[in-house]
Amino acid sequence: xxxxxxxxxxxxxxxxxxxxxxxxxxxxxxxxxxxxxxxxxxxxxxxxxxxxxxxxxxxxxxxxxxxxxxxxxxxxxxxxxxxxxxxxxxxxxxxxxxxxxxxxxxxxxxxxxxxxxxxxxxxxxxxxxxxxxxxxxxxxxxxxxxxxxxxxxxxxxxxxxxxxxxxxxxxxxxxxxxxxxxxxxxxxxxxxxxxxxxxxxxxxxxxxxxxxxxxxxxxxxxxxxxxxxxxxxxxxxxx
Amino acid sequence: xxxxxxxxxxxxxxxxxxxxxxxxxxxxxxxxxxxxxxxxxxxxxxxxxxxxxxxxxxxxxxxxxxxxxxxxxxxxxxxxxxxxxxxxxxxxxxxxxxxxxxxxxxxxxxxxxxxxxxxxxxxxxxxxxxxxxxxxxxxxxxxxxxxxxxxxxxxxxxxxxxxxxxxxxxxxxxxxxxxxxxxxxxxxxxxxxxxxxxxxxxxxxxxxxxxxxxxxxxxxxxxxxxxxxxxxxxxxxxx
DNA sequence: CGTCTCATTGAAACTCCTCAAAGGGCGTGG
DNA sequence: CCACGCCCTTTGAGGAGTTTCAATGAGACG
Numbered sequence: 001x002x003x004x005x006x007x008x009x010x011x012x013x014x015x016x017x018x019x020x021x022x023x024x025x026x027x028x029x030x031x032x033x034x035x036x037x038x039x040x041x042x043x044x045x046x047x048x049x050x051x052x053x054x055x056x057x058x059x060x061x062x063x064x065x066x067x068x069x070x071x072x073x074x075x076x077x078x079x080x081x082x083x084x085x086x087x088x089x090x091x092x093x094x095x096x097x098x099x100x101x102x103x104x105x106x107x108x109x110x111x112x113x114x115x116x117x118x119x120x121x122x123x124x125x126x127x128x129x130x131x132x133x134x135x136x137x138x139x140x141x142x143x144x145x146x147x148x149x150x151x152x153x154x155x156x157x158x159x160x161x162x163x164x165x166x167x168x169x170x171x172x173x174x175x176x177x178x179x180x181x182x183x184x185x186x187x188x189x190x191x192x193x194x195x196x197x198x199x200x201x202x203x204x205x206x207x208x209x210x211x212x213x214x215x216x217x218x219x220x221x222x223x224x225x226x227x228x229x230x231x232x233x234x235x236x237x238x239x
Numbered sequence: 240x241x242x243x244x245x246x247x248x249x250x251x252x253x254x255x256x257x258x259x260x261x262x263x264x265x266x267x268x269x270x271x272x273x274x275x276x277x278x279x280x281x282x283x284x285x286x287x288x289x290x291x292x293x294x295x296x297x298x299x300x301x302x303x304x305x306x307x308x309x310x311x312x313x314x315x316x317x318x319x320x321x322x323x324x325x326x327x328x329x330x331x332x333x334x335x336x337x338x339x340x341x342x343x344x345x346x347x348x349x350x351x352x353x354x355x356x357x358x359x360x361x362x363x364x365x366x367x368x369x370x371x372x373x374x375x376x377x378x379x380x381x382x383x384x385x386x387x388x389x390x391x392x393x394x395x396x397x398x399x400x401x402x403x404x405x406x407x408x409x410x411x412x413x414x415x416x417x418x419x420x421x422x423x424x425x426x427x428x429x430x431x432x433x434x435x436x437x438x439x440x441x442x443x444x445x446x447x448x449x450x451x452x453x454x455x456x457x458x459x460x461x462x463x464x465x466x467x468x469x470x471x472x473x474x475x476x477x478x
Numbered sequence: 479c480g481t482c483t484c485a486t487t488g489a490a491a492c493t494c495c496t497c498a499a500a501g502g503g504c505g506t507g508g
Numbered sequence: 509c510c511a512c513g514c515c516c517t518t519t520g521a522g523g524a525g526t527t528t529c530a531a532t533g534a535g536a537c538g
Binding site for chain 2: 042043059061063064067068069071072083086087088089091092111114115118121122125126128129130131132133135136137138139140142143144145186187226230231233237238
C-alpha cells in the first residue's frame, strides 16, 4: 500500500525491516479524495498527516484578488503534510489535482516515533527538509528563470521525482495537469505557459499534451532549465 | 550569548530550565565572520550547524549567468543551517551580509538530542519547518506579488521577526542591506527596487535609507503587502 | 449534438529590465 | 583638511518579456 512511500524513503536512507514495520504501523486508515478538492485549509488544527498513495496534489496560497501560487506538487509516496505534525496549523492549503488515494498518519504516532525511533525521526525530519529544498529551487525559478526555463525546470524536477517511484522514465511520464495549473506553479499566466510550451516543443525538447510529458531531448531540456538534480537529494544519505 | 536564540524559541515553545541547559550545551564554539563572506558552499559536507548571534546573513542560489536568488534572510537567534544536520550537504550557499558572530553546534550533539530529548527534537524540527513556511511565502511573493508589494511584504516580515528578538519596534528597525541585496531577495533589479522604494515612500508607508527601515504607516504597509503574520507562527504552539 | 473546459492565437498594453549617466556619502591618502 | 575613489543610489529613455483582452479551435462528455 505504502510501497511508493517506502521506495522514496529507501532511495535516501537505509531502513531496517523492523523500521519498515514501524513505518507501516503509522498508518491508521486510507481514504479517497475526488479531484480538485481542497481537503486541508490554512489555519485549521490538524491531527494527522497524509501520505499520498496515488494521484497528484499541491500546496497553494491565494492572494485576495484570486491569484494563486502553488508552492509544491506532491506525487505518490510523498508525505504531503508531514510538517503539520510540527506546525499544527498550516500556512497554506492542500488540494488534490486528480482523484487521490491517501493514507492517514495520526500525529500521536509521530510523537511516539520521536520517543522510540530516533533514526526514523531523523529520516522524517529529512523529508520535511527536502520539501524546503524544493521550495528554494522554486524560489530560484520564480525569481530568476524566464518562462520557458521555468517550465523546463519543473518538467525535469518531476521526471526525477517520479522516476524514483517508478512513474517516469527518460522518455516521459503522465502528468494530469492543465496549462492553468502549470501557470499557478510557475508564477505565469496560462496564455504565456501555452506560448512557452510551444517554444519548448519547437526546439525539440519536450511536448506536453493530453496529460503527458514527452521528453524528446533530455540533456537539451536540462540545459534549457539549468537543471541540477542535487537539490532533490536522490541518493543515499549517510546517517 | 544565545539569548536571542532562546527568545525566539521560547516565543513558540515551552522550554524547561533543564532543556535550556541542553540547548546551551549544544554550542561548541563561537566565531566571527567578516561581511560578504560565503562561509557555506552548496555541496560541501558539513559537520556542524550555525546559530547566528549577531549580524545578518542569507541563503542564496546562483544561475550560470551570474543572476542570484536569495532564498531566505537570517537574523540574530536563527539557526541558519540547522537543515544541514539532516541534509549533510546543502543545496545552496550561505553568506554573511554584515559582520556576523555565530555559535557552532556539532551535528553529533544534534544526533544525541534525537536520542535523549524528543521534545527538543520536535522543537528544532519545527524550526526547520518554519524556514519552509518562509520559503513558501517568498514563493507567493516572487510568483504573484508586484514589485512594491514584494518590498512591502519583506519589510513586514522582517519587522515581525526582528521584534521577536527585540531588534525592531513598530516604528522600524536597522537593516544593513543594499538595494541590490533587496533585488536579490525579491527577484527584481536594483533599479526597479529603487523605483519601488520611491513609490512606497511617496505613499507615506515606509522609508528605507542608510540601513534603516522607518515604518510610517504600519497598517497601510501591511495592506499594500497583503501581509498576514500567520506564516511566521509567532505564538506559542502546543506540543 | 450541444455544452463545457481547455488549448491556441493575435494584438495591444503594461510591468519590469537594460543601458547609461549623474549624484551622494564615506573612507583613505596626500 | 581636502581631494579622490569607490560604492551605492537615483533618474531617464528605450526595449524585452509577460499580461490582458478577446476570439477561435479542439476534445470530452452527457
